[in-house]
Amino acid sequence: MPRWFSWSAGSWIPGVSGPGIRRPPVAPVTHFQQVRRIAIRPGEGTKTAIVSAAGTAKITLGPEALITWYVDYVSISTTAGANDISTCAVTLGPATNGIVPGGQSYVGGGDTISLGGRAIRPGEYITLQWSGGVTGNLAIATVNGVQDVLT
16 A cells, blocks of 8 residues: 555545445434524524625525524614615515515614514525615624524
């Protein structure tokens, strides 16, 4: 065997068909049975979008897997901040375009939109649609609330 050969580099394992790379063991979902309520972390409830030449931006947020969000409010902002005269409409529902009005902000550059602890289950989304924004700006949405996770 050559000196440069290494098993840890993803090389072929003798006697194993295919590339010789194995999937690590995974605990089945039935292993996780206790529900724990924790805060929605910024990486899970934050997204950004670039405002288009038409002055619009769209962000869709929602829980993944078996998680349920209880959303108190959504914080919105743009890089123009208080100088931004855009508006932002919030819709909720099972479709990525939303079907239930959730709120409206006439200060798209920085505002909070209350959702009053609304439950957002897997397959449901919070959709935020900016209009009248400054082209090239960054639109930011952050969900604030708690989530039920399995542990």
